[in-house]
Amino acid sequence: MPFQLSFGVLLSALVGITLLSAPIPAQAITAELARKCSALTTKQFPPREPANPAAGSTKGSGRDQQAYFNKCVANNGQVDDNAPK
Structure with a gap:
């Protein structure tokens, strides 16, 4: 039994570490903001x-x-479009 108990603890610890170290997903921008920034970028360049x-x-x-x-x-x-480049 001691082997099964330690294996379960090890497995639980490994799963916990994996979940805690997972990267936080980036927040998606809205389509409206993407269109606005794309238009401003095209205007600037x-x-x-x-x-x-x-x-x-x-x-x-x-x-x-x-x-x-x-x-x-x-x-x-x-x-700020007036910023120096």
Whole structure:
């Protein structure tokens, strides 16, 4: 019996540690916020060729655009467009 008892305790401890160490899922943003931030990002970084997003942007790089979008999402759609770049 001691083996079964220690195995059960070990199994319970392992399950507990696994559940406690599980990452917390990220909260999803709303579609409205995503649309607003996407529009603001497009306005801030206009495409080099209209209707061709693959042509790139006249200002900044893809990383700049992604950082701007993430900043917009983090601030719930409120970004300071007058900030120095």
